[in-house]
Amino acid sequence: MAIKLYNTKVRKRVEFSPIDENNVQMYVCGPTVYDRAHLGNARPVIVFDTLFRLLRYTYGADHVTYVRNFTDVDDKINATALARQQAGAAGTLEDLIAERSEETIGWYLEDMAALGALEPTAMPRATQYIAQMIAMIEDLIAKGHAYVAEGHALFRVRSFTEYGALSGRSVDDMIAGARVEVAPYKEDPMDFVLWKPSSDDQPGWDSPWGHGRPGWHIECSAMALDLLGDAFDIHGGGNDLTFPHHENEVAQSTCAGHGFANVWMHNEMLQVEGKKMSKSLGNFFTVRDLLEQGVAGEVIRLVFLMTHYRKPMDWTDAKRAEAQKMLTDWFDILRKHGYSPKTVAQLKASGDWAADIELMGVLGNDLNTPGALARMHVLAKARTTFGLVPLAHALETLGLVSDWAVLDVSASPRDEIPDWVTVVIEQLIARRGAARASKDWGEADRLRDLLSAAGVQVSDVAGTASWSPGQDFDPSVLEELK
């Protein structure tokens, strides 16, 4: 199947053709591990996880290498570690930095797993690649693309004529824009740091330029080279990284004499209720915050998939509710038609587990997830277990089902409802049943209204009443009937 991807480098969609079909390689810039992942951090994770899944479907699960790094050299991590040390925490600063990084990485993987993201093939950390970074910097200096000044190693931007090509800028224009930091030791205001000196309360490593630590950009060049080799297929990240981060990666790797990414992909930013998510606006929250509010990871993921990755995405509570309804409807249909771990295992074993070709084609068109979801609405009209396979396959492929035993994304899953609540509800339903049997409609409706006030939806299906907790489920209303 042909996959088309929008390549930032050429500003258009082009047919994807991997260097090696048996080993498709993708590098995505991962998080700086200083704190819980906020909702914006989740966008590239979900976008490129979806791409990872599509590539695995197309080329085979064992033929895709996905590298996503952890940036664990960062002043914010240092600050936390230093604060802990000053508060009396045991251990060296290095220990405390490592501790903070490990803690954050654990949270990150846990939260992203809740969003249905597969773990990348490799998750290198900057601190594991200091030697490779130093080697690359030495190489750049030897080739005249970098220089040393006051304990810093700096990249000489003017030595790379293509600088700015990826992000569509020119060095002269940017300097004219006059928003560049001017450090006295720089030859040119646009030159960026490859290595910088560390003080005693900052982590550091010995280098030919003194005790210090790497600049931000060099880690990705070094890790991509080490793990993916001289050239690879796809490099992804948020579009805020296009400049300077990715531009600098290209400059470093190219000037060091290596190939780099063929296709550059950038996801657009996230907004919250129409505004940029920021602490100052008070609309800042983490993935964990949402999960703790009872929003299922699958619902969060679906909200992201509802917007194409190259468009700004607005997180709104209305969309959260819409996504929840979509998933609930699909899960209800599948459950009604016997979908369970056993059924799915049987379908897979019998070879009946197959994708909808049209849907995969839509998805392959630059990751058109909204288009794929539209197709799923059509697939959901099937009314047999077998006929629903394409829908089920799509849900699994898009990472919207992690466990076929749990087809429930309600904020109050049935198995979490206290026993006394169930007892009260079932008593009321029984009384209503008796009232209906004697055609006392007034009493029957009164009882249903009572349940309705507690957010319990009562339906009479085939002569018997069933109930389910709704969005506004609030058992406290039933307290006095206990």
Place this chain on the structure above:
RNA sequence: GGCGAGUUGGCGGAGUGGUUACGCAGCGGAUUGCAAAUCCGUGUACAGGAGUUCGAUUCUCCUACUCGCCUCCA
């Protein structure tokens, strides 16, 4: 200031040089004691202006508005 993205029906959101998705909400009907659920039916909307064209929402230009990046925030 520099660079870039966007503006589609009540809402969300694809797509296309001509047959105008899809979902939600709404409306009408079936069904129901009444509901819910379900099913059937129902909406020519593409920011404004000019141009190219037999024909533009889709291509070009201009205008307005929104947003992002330029600050180790994805």
